[in-house]
Amino acid sequence: MKLTGAAHFEKRKKADLLVLPFWQHEKQASPAFSLSLLESGKKAIQALLETGDFKGKEGEVAVLYLDKQPEKRCVLLGLGKEKLLHIEGLRRSYGTLAKTCLGKKWLSLNVVVPEKTQLSESELGRGMSEGLLLANYHIPSLKHSQPDQDGNENKLIHSIHWVGASSKAITQESEKAFKLCQAVYYVRDLVNGNADEVTPPYLAQQVKELGRQYPEIKVTVFDKKRIEKEHLDLLLAVNRGSSLDPAFLILEYRGNPQSKDHTVIVGKGITYDTGGLNIKSSGMETMKCDMAGAATAIGIILAARHLKLKVNVTAVAPVTENCTDANSFKPGDVYKSHHGKTVEMTNSDAEGRLILADALSYASKKLKPTRIIDMATLTGAIDIALGSEAAGMLSSDEMLAAALIQAGQTTFERVWRMPLYDEYLERLKSDIADLKSWNGRSAGSCVAAIFLREFVDPSISWAHLDIASTAYGTDNKKYLPKYATGMGVRLIIELLEHLPKAKAKS
Ligand code: BES
Ligand code: ZN
Ligand code: ZN
Numbered sequence: 063m064k065l066t067g068a069a070h071f072e073k074r075k076k077a078d079l080l081v082l083p084f085w086q087h088e089k090q091a092s093p094a095f096s097l098s099l100l101e102s103g104k105k106a107i108q109a110l111l112e113t114g115d116f117k118g119k120e121g122e123v124a125v126l127y128l129d130k131q132p133e134k135r136c137v138l139l140g141l142g143k144e145k146l147l148h149i150e151g152l153r154r155s156y157g158t159l160a161k162t163c164l165g166k167k168w169l170s171l172n173v174v175v176p177e178k179t180q181l182s183e184s185e186l187g188r189g190m191s192e193g194l195l196l197a198n199y200h201i202p203s204l205k206h207s208q209p210d211q212d213g214n215e216n217k218l219i220h221s222i223h224w225v226g227a228s229s230k231a232i233t234q235e236s237e238k239a240f241k242l243c244q245a246v247y248y249v250r251d252l253v254n255g256n257a258d259e260v261t262p263p264y265l266a267q268q269v270k271e272l273g274r275q276y277p278e279i280k281v282t283v284f285d286k287k288r289i290e291k292e293h294l295d296l297l298l299a300v301n302r303g304s305s306l307d308p309a310f311l312i313l314e315y316r317g318n319p320q321s322k323d324h325t326v327i328v329g330k331g332i333t334y335d336t337g338g339l340n341i342k343s344s345g346m347e348t349m350k351c352d353m354a355g356a357a358t359a360i361g362i363i364l365a366a367r368h369l370k371l372k373v374n375v376t377a378v379a380p381v382t383e384n385c386t387d388a389n390s391f392k393p394g395d396v397y398k399s400h401h402g403k404t405v406e407m408t409n410s411d412a413e414g415r416l417i418l419a420d421a422l423s424y425a426s427k428k429l430k431p432t433r434i435i436d437m438a439t440l441t442g443a444i445d446i447a448l449g450s451e452a453a454g455m456l457s458s459d460e461m462l463a464a465a466l467i468q469a470g471q472t473t474f475e476r477v478w479r480m481p482l483y484d485e486y487l488e489r490l491k492s493d494i495a496d497l498k499s500w501n502g503r504s505a506g507s508c509v510a511a512i513f514l515r516e517f518v519d520p521s522i523s524w525a526h527l528d529i530a531s532t533a534y535g536t537d538n539k540k541y542l543p544k545y546a547t548g549m550g551v552r553l554i555i556e557l558l559e560h561l562p563k564a565k566a567k568s
Contacts, residue, residue, distance in 0.1 A: 063195075063240055067224035067233040071096055071174070074225060078168040080133035081159065083176040084111075084118035085144040096174050096226070102129040103136060110138065118142070120151055121158035121540065133172055137162075147179055150474045152189025153196070157541020160197035163219055170221040175232060183228070187235030192552075194222060195236075195243040197541040201254045238369065242555060245365035246548035252357040253534060253546035257334035257350040262381040265331065265353070266309040269360060273313070278367050284310035294380065294424065296405065296416040299397045301382040303338055303390030308382035310421070311356070313363045317372045324374045325558060326431040327363075328421045330414045330438035331356030331381030338410025339393060341386045345442070351534035351546065352414070355437040356381055358533070358550040365555050373558045378425050380417040384410070396495040400424055401517050406495040414440045415499060415510050419517040426519035433462055433523040435557075436514065437550055438530075443506030445531035450539075452476040453549065454528035456511035462523045465557055475553035477527060486512040 074080070082096055106126050110116040116124040122140030141147060141155050163171065173194075179186060200216045224232045252260055252268070266283045273281030286307040289297060294310060301308040311331070332352035336342060342349070356379035363377045391397065396406050397416075401423035405416065418436055425434055444454040452470070455477035457463040463479055470476040486509050489501040497516060501509060511526045518524045532549045535542075542549075 063219075064221040064223075065233060065236045065240060066222075067227035067230075067236075069226060069228050071225055074132045074172050075223060077133045077170040077172045077221070077223065078135070079163065079171045080128075080131060080136040081171055081173040082136060082138050083141050083174060084116070084138050086118040086120070086140060086142050088118060088144065102131070107138065116140070121155045123159060123162050135168070141176060144179070147181060149181070149185055149189035152186065153193035153474065154540040156190045156193030157197040160194045160219060160541070164198070164200070167217060169217055169219050171219060172223045172225050175224055175226040177226060183231035184235050187224075187227075187232035188239060190232075191222075191236035191239035192243075193541045194219065195239050196246065197543070198243075199247055199250060199543050201543065201545060202251060241368035242365050242552055244368055245361040246551050248364055249354070249357045249361035249548040249551060250543070250546040252360070253351055253354045253548075255350070257383075260350070260353065261306050261333050262309040262331070262383065263306060265333070265356065265379070265381050266311065269311050269313055272360070272364065276364075276367050278315060279363055280314040280316075282312040282314075284312075292400070292424065294400050294420040296397055296399045296420045297380045297382060299391040299407070300332075300338075300384055300413045300416050303385035303387035304383040305385075305387075306383060308380070310424075311360070311377070311379040311381060313360060313377040315363050315366045315376070316374050317366060317370065318374055321374060322430075323432045323561065324376065324430060325561075326376045326378055326425045326429050326434045327359040327554060328418060328425055328434060328436035329353075329355035329357070329359030329377060329379045330418055330436070330440065331379040332384050332414060332417070333381060335384045335411070335413065336386045338384050338386055338390045338413060340409050340411045342411060348534060348536075352384075352439050353381065354439050354529060354533035354546065355379075358437050358529070358548070358554075361548065361551045362554045365551055366558065369555065371555070371558055373561060375558060376425075376429055376431070378421050378429070380421045382417065384413040399517065403496040403516065406492040406498045408498045409500040412500040412510070414438050415513045418514055422514060422517040422524075426517070426522055431522055433459070433525075434518060435462075435466075435525045435527065435554065437527045439533055440526075440528045441507045441510050441530055443503065444528040447480070447507060448478055448531060450531045450535050450537070452478040453532045454507050455479050455525060456482045456508065456528070457525035458482060458515065458518075458520070459523040459525065461562075462525050465560065466525055466527075466553070469553050469556035469560065473552040473556050475532070475549050477553070480508055480511070482508065482511055482515060487516070
């Protein structure tokens with residue numbers, strides 16, 4: 063991806079497309095200088111506006127063909143009402159634009175920057191870049207179809223030149239967005255891959271490769287023997303039904319070695335969830351997504367490295383399949399956890415909380431974290447409660463909860479706090495073990511979180527993010543592709559960038 067910028071309108075290079083921003087109900091292009099220079103297009107643009115064929119609504123697109131311009135064509139891009147402009151609106155408009163470009167194979171863009179907005183240039187740059195880049199993605203294709211005559215199958219936008227960027231802010235923001243999106247694409251590729259390819263051994267090999275490629279990332283992979291030695295016994299229980307060994311991944315990035323502040327991200331890594339012996343009666347076809355938490359945790363380490371963040375962050379991912387097999391763990395049986403507490407496994411489809419319990423307890427005991435955030439496609443119930451508009455967030459720490467909500471608003475990877483009432487724990491009382499893993503559908507997401515809380519050292523600040531409805535979807539959002547979204551990388555990076563300075567020094 064080539065990202066460049068210049069203040070001048072005149073010195074544009076050849077490109078597939080010139081993008082001109084428009085406000086809704088304004089009869090003039092913004093910035094004005096571009097319209098005055100486009101004499102050949104002036105009439106056509108005025109006709110589009112006067113007839114109302116183009117209104118400048120958010121994400122609205124109209125194509126024009128202009129004489130004597132370095133671009134093959136010009137797109138008028140609606141940004142909605144000027145007074146209502148905000149970063150998320152920019153993401154949506156430029157995301158829609160990127161999707162149009164991908165469909166038409168317009169891959170090099172000269173993008174005129176809107177001027178005199180109430181947003182700063184860096185905010186403008188962030189919104190436009192994130193919209194364009196988050197949408198600039200193709201799922202690695204498994205289709206048999208041949209590339210078209212131009213060999214253009216699945217090509218991506220490869221060059222963006224910002225026109226009228228008076229300061230460096232726009233190119234800086236777009237470079238930052240690109241680094242972030244590298245991690246987001248990595249997460250999406252892992253989640254979108256076939257479950258029979260993206261297996262526990264495959265993930266282990268991928269993260270080892272990251273460790274070789276990036277010396278700033280220290281990678282440790284526990285194999286089955288080591289997992290047995292560490293007594294990650296709930297992970298082993300879930301793994302029983304699988305023909306593939308489990309893996310336990312640890313990726314460490316130390317951007318501020320002087321500081322003791324340390325964030326651990328724990329990600330659920332079920333590479334496929336059949337439900338186990340409580341075999342799923344519906345929805346199994348989306349269950350390759352059940353390692354999205356693990357993929358996101360890995361993506362956060364990658365993004366922290368690419369952005370050279372001055373923070374210490376570790377990703378921990380317990381990884382296994384949850385299979386229906388003669389060897390599968392049996393509902394009703396009791397297993398001991400890494401923590402020591404025993405668990406009556408009341409539903410083998412509630413496997414996520416089991417492997418997370420061991421990872422949370424391992425992280426609490428061994429990694430000396432300041433805070434732990436776990437990310438998991440944990441419950442279908444979170445989709446019933448919130449849909450794909452927000453991830454569920456449950457936290458025992460007011461400050462961390464507030465910081466996550468704030469980061470969610472900035473990135474629009476929103477989180478909605480749900481209660482962690484002590485009473486929910488009552489529902490997990492067992493006659494034969496320290497606790498049950500599951501007790502029916504009522505308050506499903508909250509009870510799952512209260513189960514997890516039992517395995518976190520109470521002195522550690524902790525939050526749980528249920529990303530079951532946001533990590534993977536079949537609806538096509540404005541700047542998100544279908545299927546894996548990569549949700550959570552931008553959220554946590556935003557959080558890490560704004561960690562309280564005082565704590566970071568301690
Ligand atoms: N992986 C699922 C949760 C899930 C559902 C993720 C939909 C993504 C989309 C989880 O392991 C699961 O099976 N949960 C069950 C409930 C369980 C407690 C019996 C569910 O949510 O239905
Ligand atoms: Zn399950
Ligand atoms: Zn699951």
